[in-house]
Amino acid sequence: MIENHVSGFFTIPEPPEGFEFVDVNVYSDRRLFLNPQLIEISSSPYARSMRNILKHYWGAFFMHARKADKLRAIAMLSGLSEPTETRIGYATGCQGNSVGFKLQEVLWDTIVKSKAVKSGVLTNFNNLSLFTEGIGADRISDITTKICKVQLIEFTQYICERYDVEMKLVRQKDLFNPMTFKWESRDVYLPVIDGKPLILIPRDMVSSDSVINGDAIAFYRFAIRNVISQQLELKQLIKGSGKVNNKVLLRDWYQKHPFSKDVLADWSLHYPKLLIDFEELRKHSKLRPLSSHELREILYLPIRKVS
Numbered sequence: 001m002i003e004n005h006v007s008g009f010f011t012i013p014e015p016p017e018g019f020e021f022v023d024v025n026v027y028s029d030r031r032l033f034l035n036p037q038l039i040e041i042s043s044s045p046y047a048r049s050m051r052n053i054l055k056h057y058w059g060a061f062f063m064h065a066r067k068a069d070k071l072r073a074i075a076m077l078s079g080l081s082e083p084t085e086t087r088i089g090y091a092t093g094c095q096g097n098s099v100g101f102k103l104q105e106v107l108w109d110t111i112v113k114s115k116a117v118k119s120g121v122l123t124n125f126n127n128l129s130l131f132t133e134g135i136g137a138d139r140i141s142d143i144t145t146k147i148c149k150v151q152l153i154e155f156t157q158y159i160c161e162r163y164d165v166e167m168k169l170v171r172q173k174d175l176f177n178p179m180t181f182k183w184e185s186r187d188v189y190l191p192v193i194d195g196k197p198l199i200l201i202p203r204d205m206v207s208s209d210s211v212i213n214g215d216a217i218a219f220y221r222f223a224i225r226n227v228i229s230q231q232l233e234l235k236q237l238i239k240g241s242g243k244v245n246n247k248v249l250l251r252d253w254y255q256k257h258p259f260s261k262d263v264l265a266d267w268s269l270h271y272p273k274l275l276i277d278f279e280e281l282r283k284h285s286k287l288r289p290l291s292s293h294e295l296r297e298i299l300y301l302p303i304r305k306v307s
Contacts, residue, residue, distance in 0.1 A: 079183030
């Protein structure tokens, strides 16, 4: 049990296998982010319903975006203000930043103008950060949290019942209903700290910001190494810098094709297996939950201030 964390505040003893939930500091946010890619591979009994609701939500939203149906798309985005109940993310003091309508407009403008969306390459929210600017770990986490808020509330209630943690009836807004595709408000039972409700996150669904934010660069390098550099028609257009016979080196490819998310969209459209192969690599060799040691370092060590 750690003081000022969920375990310490509610006197929850840590089992030998560790907590099922992220033992957040109840008074300040830590740089952990709900990662929809980890939801895809999570063993949590709540993960299946979370995967389903994300699939239905984004399937409908991308359909509206491709049709340029702004009215319906904005209605679907209307519940995506920043969550403050989870105590994770960039914000401090559990206050969050009110993004509301601003975030809706930014998302609409960003997504509807994306080559990947227009072409149909992008059909999965997990890959949004690969092709669109301004969509990073914080927004991906916030959006995923809001869409899956009902399931996370149910998970929190399960944890509270298991460890005999008191809950109170509180009003929660912006609960997504997958049957009506509308956002609703209703009273639910949640633990409350200093008048602020708390929602817990399964520990195998969070990652650091570097994991999510590094995806686009990883995809770019994967594309160059495994697909683009193998195309003879493209190779003929490059002047090699190798010492032996002017061999074309990887750095020559990087110089000829600088990183760009529009370029990634073009490549994914031209080489359909590129994104599929990268997703498989990411899923089976790169993607994993944080280890207990990594999670403890983020949760329990003092926050290092960057000067």
